[in-house]
Amino acid sequence: MQRRRDEYIDVLRVLVDVDSGTFAPEGVNAVADVCEDRFGGAGWNVERRPHQPEDGEDQLGDLLIGRIGDAGPRVLMIAHMDTVFPAGTARERPFSIDGDRAFGPGVCDMKSGLLAGLFAVDLLLEAGALPCSITYVCNPDEEIGSTFSKPAIQELSKVTDVALVLEPARGGGELVTARKGVTDLRIEVTGRAAHAGVEPHRGASAVLEAAHKVIELHELNGQWPGVTVNAGVVSGGTRPNVVAERCSIHVDIRAPNEASLQAVEEAALRIVAGSVVPGTTAEARMAANHRPMERTEATGRLLELAREGRTCHVDLAACDDLDSSALQILLAFRRACEGRGGRVAFAGAQGRVARLLQWFGLDGGLGRNASGRQASQPPASPRLATEG
Numbered sequence: 001m002q003r004r005r006d007e008y009i010d011v012l013r014v015l016v017d018v019d020s021g022t023f024a025p026e027g028v029n030a031v032a033d034v035c036e037d038r039f040g041g042a043g044w045n046v047e048r049r050p051h052q053p054e055d056g057e058d059q060l061g062d063l064l065i066g067r068i069g070d071a072g073p074r075v076l077m078i079a080h081m082d083t084v085f086p087a088g089t090a091r092e093r094p095f096s097i098d099g100d101r102a103f104g105p106g107v108c109d110m111k112s113g114l115l116a117g118l119f120a121v122d123l124l125l126e127a128g129a130l131p132c133s134i135t136y137v138c139n140p141d142e143e144i145g146s147t148f149s150k151p152a153i154q155e156l157s158k159v160t161d162v163a164l165v166l167e168p169a170r171g172g173g174e175l176v177t178a179r180k181g182v183t184d185l186r187i188e189v190t191g192r193a194a195h196a197g198v199e200p201h202r203g204a205s206a207v208l209e210a211a212h213k214v215i216e217l218h219e220l221n222g223q224w225p226g227v228t229v230n231a232g233v234v235s236g237g238t239r240p241n242v243v244a245e246r247c248s249i250h251v252d253i254r255a256p257n258e259a260s261l262q263a264v265e266e267a268a269l270r271i272v273a274g275s276v277v278p279g280t281t282a283e284a285r286m287a288a289n290h291r292p293m294e295r296t297e298a299t300g301r302l303l304e305l306a307r308e309g310r311t312c313h314v315d316l317a318a319c320d321d322l323d324s325s326a327l328q329i330l331l332a333f334r335r336a337c338e339g340r341g342g343r344v345a346f347a348g349a350q351g352r353v354a355r356l357l358q359w360f361g362l363d364g365g366l367g368r369n370a371s372g373r374q375a376s377q378p379p380a381s382p383r384l385a386t387e388g
């Protein structure tokens with residue numbers, strides 16, 4: 001349906017051409033304005049919660065929650081409005097389309113998904129009565145671990161049957177039904193400063209200690225299946241002729257399940273606690289945790305429902321020939337809501353948190369590469385692939 005596609009691309013262009021890095025609240029709120037308008041136009045109830053930072057905290061954008069429908073299974077949709085890109089990126093490489101690929105900062109992760117969710121529900125509404133109730137959370141802070149929005153999402157997921165996270169699909173449109181847990185570990189090593197030429201024996205090098213720790217941390221790679229540890233950022237010292245008093249290490253830890261994540265976290269903390277260079281100490285801070293999302297039987301069932309939806313051309317007159325991500329999401333809803341296989345509930349890390357089929361309409365390719373762009377594989381169907 002060309003009209004819908006054109007409209008989708010027009011709005012996507014507006015969203016992508018706004019810099020909405022997590023710490024650019026004006027930009028995130030400009031994205032929220034566009035979403036709020038669309039919610040309003042389609043008859044959603046909209047709640048907008050401003051972020052009130054504590055002392056010393058950065059100001060974040062608003063949390064936007066749309067609600068529509070009051071019967072049937074309860075569907076929670078989640079998409080984030082923030083990106084990882086610094087101010088000025090949108091001007092440097094604004095939104096563009098080349099054939100069936102869209103480019104631009106955050107187009108893939110995840111402005112196209114954010115918008116696809118809105119279009120999916122529009123189509124569902126056009127097709128008649130909503131077969132479910134939908135709560136759509138547009139959060140401003142996913143890229144820093146949803147520090148502001150997490151409590152709200154956890155509350156909402158307690159009263160949810162199906163949750164759909166509209167993050168990018170893997171290349172080729174593969175759905176994500178399991179996800180590694182991520183732990184952000186910051187280590188501060190403290191030593192003792194001294195002149196390196198005159199009295200080196202009085203010093204204790206934090207940089208040398210950090211080097212030992214980095215090697216030990218990297219030796220954790222592969223000790224449990226699928227576990228990865230990367231000391232991605234190290235900074236320390238002041239001058240070449242001064243024994244370094246301080247050094248910080250920023251580490252990314254990932255594991256496929258809770259047991260191995262806990263095991264690697266404990267091993268990393270033991271490395272922090274030990275010291276090789278006499279006179280040095282270290283402190284650790286673990287933050288921005290995403291616990292692992294393990295594949296559950298219920299997720300498997302939801303995946304089956306979604307797969308059926310993929311191959312089935314539904315009878316929705318309004319979107320007969322629309323082979324878009326929005327339709328794919330819609331089909332999943334429809335299948336899930338028809339009750340085939342019954343209610344789908346998931347036991348997640350928070351108890352009865354309904355989680356999750358991570359899904360997105362648009363192919364997102366192979367992940368962010370070093371330059372911050374996203375590589376993409378050619379889409380298998382006339383769908384739109386995204387890069388950026």
Ligand SMILES: [Zn+2]
Nearest residue numbers: 109110142167
């Ligand atoms: Zn994302």
